[in-house]
Amino acid sequence: MFKKAKYAIILLLLAVLLTSCAESAGADADTPPSQDVTNPETPDIIDSEDELSEEEKSRIELEKKLAEREELEKQRKEELKEFYVPLIPLGEEREKKNLEVKALYVTGHTAGEELNKENIEAYGAYVKALEENNTEKARELFESAEKANKFERIVGIALATEINGLVINVKDDNGLITYESDVEIVRNMNEDTKFPIRDIQKVLDILKEYDIYTIGRIVAFKDKNFAVKSPDHSIQLKSGGIWLDPNSGNIPWINPFDKYVWDYNIAIAKEAALLGFDEIQFDYVRFPDGAKYYNPITEFPGRNDRDKDEAIAEFLEYARKELEPYKVNLGADVFGLVTRTWDDYPEDIGQTWILIGQHVDNICPMVYPSHYSTGWYNLEDPNAHPYLVVKGAMQEAIEKNSSMETPPIIRPWIQGFNWADVTYGPDKIRDQIIAAKELGINEYMVWTPSNVYNPYAFMVTNKEKETTYPLDKGELDYTEKSPADAAHKYLTGMLQKRYSYTYLMTPFEDRVKDFDEFAKLQEESNIKLLNYKVYGYEIDANNSDKAYVTLYYKIEVNKGDTKEIIEKDQVKWQAVREYKIWKIRPDFIDS
Numbered sequence: 351m352f353k354k355a356k357y358a359i360i361l362l363l364l365a366v367l368l369t370s371c372a373e374s375a376g377a378d379a380d381t382p383p384s385q386d387v388t389n390p391e392t393p394d395i396i397d398s399e400d401e402l403s404e405e406e407k408s409r410i411e412l413e414k415k416l417a418e419r420e421e422l423e424k425q426r427k428e429e430l431k432e433f434y435v436p437l438i439p440l441g442e443e444r445e446k447k448n449l450e451v452k453a454l455y456v457t458g459h460t461a462g463e464e465l466n467k468e469n470i471e472a473y474g475a476y477v478k479a480l481e482e483n484n485t486e487k488a489r490e491l492f493e494s495a496e497k498a499n500k501f502e503r504i505v506g507i508a509l510a511t512e513i514n515g516l517v518i519n520v521k522d523d524n525g526l527i528t529y530e531s532d533v534e535i536v537r538n539m540n541e542d543t544k545f546p547i548r549d550i551q552k553v554l555d556i557l558k559e560y561d562i563y564t565i566g567r568i569v570a571f572k573d574k575n576f577a578v579k580s581p582d583h584s585i586q587l588k589s590g591g592i593w594l595d596p597n598s599g600n601i602p603w604i605n606p607f608d609k610y611v612w613d614y615n616i617a618i619a620k621e622a623a624l625l626g627f628d629e630i631q632f633d634y635v636r637f638p639d640g641a642k643y644y645n646p647i648t649e650f651p652g653r654n655d656r657d658k659d660e661a662i663a664e665f666l667e668y669a670r671k672e673l674e675p676y677k678v679n680l681g682a683d684v685f686g687l688v689t690r691t692w693d694d695y696p697e698d699i700g701q702t703w704i705l706i707g708q709h710v711d712n713i714c715p716m717v718y719p720s721h722y723s724t725g726w727y728n729l730e731d732p733n734a735h736p737y738l739v740v741k742g743a744m745q746e747a748i749e750k751n752s753s754m755e756t757p758p759i760i761r762p763w764i765q766g767f768n769w770a771d772v773t774y775g776p777d778k779i780r781d782q783i784i785a786a787k788e789l790g791i792n793e794y795m796v797w798t799p800s801n802v803y804n805p806y807a808f809m810v811t812n813k814e815k816e817t818t819y820p821l822d823k824g825e826l827d828y829t830e831k832s833p834a835d836a837a838h839k840y841l842t843g844m845l846q847k848r849y850s851y852t853y854l855m856t857p858f859e860d861r862v863k864d865f866d867e868f869a870k871l872q873e874e875s876n877i878k879l880l881n882y883k884v885y886g887y888e889i890d891a892n893n894s895d896k897a898y899v900t901l902y903y904k905i906e907v908n909k910g911d912t913k914e915i916i917e918k919d920q921v922k923w924q925a926v927r928e929y930k931i932w933k934i935r936p937d938f939i940d941s
Contacts, residue, residue, distance in 0.1 A: 415440055432535040433613045435620035437675055446677050446711075447628045451563050451761060452808070453515030453795045454504055458528030460801040461518050462546035463501040465556050473498040473506030477805040481510065500801055508562050511808035515563035517631060517795055518553075520622050521615075525573030525604075533617050539576055554626040565629040565681065565795075566622035570606075570615050570665075572634040577602035583611050585638075586649050593648045595638045603638055606700060607652040607661050616672050623676035630673060631681040631714065635662060635706075641698035658700035659693070666709035681712035683763065686722065689715050689746035692850040693865065703750040704865065713758045714795065717743040717782075720769035733769050736778045740764060740785040745829040748789060752929035753854050755863075760791050766798035766807070776807035783807075789828050790820035790930070825889055825897075827932045833887040833897035833925035836932035841903070844879040847872075857926055857933045876908040877938055880915075887925065895927035905938055 402410070419440055427434045438444070476495035479488035498506060507513050519528050527540045529550040547553060557564055577584040577592065584592040584602045594600040604611045619630040637658050638644065653661075670680050684701045694702045707713050719739040722732035727742035729735050744762065751757035764782040768774050783794055796803070826832055831839070836855050843851025849869040853861065862868050881904040890896035902919045916938075924935040 430613075430617075432538070433533065433617040435533055435617055435624060438624060438677070444677050446679055447563060449514065449563065450792045451515040451565075451629075451712075451795075452513050452793060453517050453563065453565060454507070454513055454803055455517045455567075455766075455795065455797050455799075455801065456501065456504060456519070457799070457801055458519040458522055458546040460501050460504070461528065461553055462548060463499045465502060465505065465553065466498075467556070469494075469498040469502045470505045470509065470560075473503050474509030477507055477510035480805065481809045504801065504803060505557070505560060505562065507803060507805045507808060509560060511805060512810060513808050514561075515565060515795075516557065517565040517567050518627075520566040520627075521568045521573070521618055523569050523572065523634075525569065525575030525577070527618065531618070531621060533621050535614060536618055536621070539579055539614075543575075550625055558626065563629070564627045565631050566619070566627035567631050567633055568615060568618055568622070570632045570635045571604050571611070571637070572598065572601075573604045574601040576611070576614065577604045580604075582651075583608050585644075586651065588647055588649050593644060595640075595644075597638065597640050605650050605652065606637055606658070606665065607650045607654075607656065609652065612665050612668060616669050619669065619673060619678075620676060623673060623678040627678060629679040629681055629712070630669075631683065631712075632666070632669070633683040635666065635682050636685070636699045636701050637662075639697060639699055645698065657694065658698060659702040659705050662700040663702070663705040663709060666706060670709050679711040680709075681714055681761065682706050682710045683714045683716060686715050686717040686743055689717070689743045689750065703747075704753060707751065707754055707758045710758050712761045712793075713747075714761050714763055715743060715747055716763040716797070718763065718765040718769075718797065719782075720765060720767075720772075733772050736765060736774070737781040737785045740782040741789070744786050744789050744791055748791075748828045748929070749854055749931050752931035752933075753858060755858050757929065759793060761793035761795060762786060762791070763795050763797050766796040766803065767800070776804050776809075779804075779807035780811065784814065787814075787819050788821045792819075823930075825894075827927060828930045831932055833889075833899050833932045833934075834884050836925055837887075837899040837901060837923060837934050838884050840934040840936065841879060841882045841884070841901075844872075845882070849873075855932075855934050857928050857935065860935060878906040878908070880904040880906055885920075897925040897927075897932070898922045899925050899934070903938065 419437075423436055426437075472491065472494040476488060476491040479491055495506075504516065508516070521527055525539075526543050527536055527545070529545050529547040531537055531540065554564060581592050581602070583604055585605050587593050592602045594602055615632070619632075622630060641658075656664075666680070666682060673680060684703070684706060685697070685699065687697070688701045688703050691697065692702070694700060703713070717740050719736045720733045722729075722739055724730055724732075726732050727735075727738055729738060732739045740762065744760065747760050747762075751760060762782075764779065764786075765774055766779055772778075779796065786792070786794060796807075820828075823830065827836075839851050840855035843849060843853075843855065849872050850865075852872060853865055853868050862871065883902040885900040885902070887897045887899045890898070899922065901921055901923065902917075903921065904915065904917045907914045907916055921937075923937055925932050926935065927933075
């Protein structure tokens with residue numbers, strides 16, 4: 351496929367040259383006999399570029415650009431070696447797409463099925479008739495719609511409903527590429543792989559015709575294929591050999607600290623972008639779970655004293671830089687619990703929301719209700735309450751995002767599969783979509799390993815049509831906190847030294863960006879909170895995003911050799927609503 355790009359450049363150059371020659375020849379033929387024509391044997395000397403025709407200028411400029419690109423590609427090939435992927439050909443450049451994505455998950459095997467436009471459009475028309483409650487028309491279309499295969503039905507759903515994107519496996523959960531690659535190292539690692547997608551370019555071209563946003567899913571570090579074939583780049587046992595993950599069927603993982611591993615995943619991402627995917631999404635962009643069991647017995651070559659979440663953030667930062675010329679969006683999947691946990695605690699899997707969020711366009715928490723245990727969001731059986739689980743998780747995600755000056759888009763993975771004795775039909779899938787929508791989160795992706803989707807789940811209900819989204823929370827923020835609640839959380843953080851609370855509840859203009867530095871400053875502060883009480887709040891009459899919180903506090907102030915107790919009552923602190931979340935501006939001494 352890389353050769354095709356090279357041939358396209360050559361053909362483009364030839365076309366320009368031939369056009370230029372033809373126009374010049376035409377001009378000579380049309381010259382009247384009486385006109386003074388320069389003798390072809392003694393051509394004029396061109397002293398200025400201004401005397402060149404526009405066609406000649408264009409030809410020279412194109413030749414210059416092509417020569418520069420050829421030289422650049424030569425250098426890149428020497429530098430990147432087995433990881434080499436060419437840039438997007440000149441003349442085919444594009445910009446990043448910007449839209450609210452609502453996508454369905456597609457395995458490589460499903461994406462390898464034939465795409466017949468007649469079947470796609472027949473199924474799409476059938477779904478549209480169902481949405482319009484046109485029973486007679488749906489009955490007429492049923493027979494032709496039934497001919498559509500699984501993939502054609504998915505595309506048909508995208509034609510007829512709010513679905514406008516597909517997440518397609520590029521590298522799957524075993525580390526196998528789903529289509530034949532032209533990247534040297536990827537070919538070497540997939541010599542025995544049977545590629546389920548026979549013609550990825552054809553698939554992407556058809557999806558582009560239907561204006562469907564395409565996301566290439568790359569399973570990053572859970573890569574059995576690479577780990578087995580290149581054990582030196584796997585997680586190592588201190589006693590020798592490679593570590594096997596008991597939670598994933600005793601398979602090895604590749605080492606997320608290893609730059610060679612980074613370059614492998616990024617080479618796959620570059621090729622996917624070159625082929626035309628609109629977004630690269632890294633899944634399993636983390637370390638294995640169960641860290642407390644394997645940390646004592648494993649080692650990670652290349653770690654260099656870094657924390658795990660530093661490695662993941664640095665990988666994504668590097669990936670974004672390397673993918674920038676390809677003009678694709680970048681997304682990262684994170685565990686659902688990461689919406690709540692802080693600073694990679696307690697799981698130690700390398701996923702910290704505010705670190706990952708700095709380096710991606712989209713952050714994608716996997717908030718499947720089936721993955722939450724008793725007690726989460728005050729629910730005995732979270733799997734039976736998808737609306738409440740997604741609502742709670744999205745509120746946490748919004749609060750985390752509000753601590754960032756340029757936050758990523760939140761696009762959750764929601765559950766489309768049955769679990770235990772709970773059937774996830776259209777109603778439960780729609781409940782999850784609405785829970786996010788009420789909070790202003792309009793993007794989502796649906797995970798169903800079977801790739802069988804009921805189109806009714808993606809039809810906007812009458813109640814939704816009559817509702818204005820996001821819901822107006824009045825004086826509350828999107829976590830349903832009042833300014834007084836925000837002050838309570840801030841002060842609780844001070845009292846209990848839970849600095850994540852004070853970090854989240856402080857406007858980002860009023861604090862340092864780095865959390866570790868922020869926590870250190872808090873620890874070194876000369877003010878120690880001893881007690882507090884929050885009475886209430888009042889909204890600013892001229893600005894509904896500003897309020898004043900009335901409270902009492904008792905503090906101990908360290909003044910070198912002495913300590914002073916200060917107690918104040920009926921103090922007013924300012925609160926501001928930032929990214930829909932109330933934040934506090936404390937004023938201990940001067941209030």
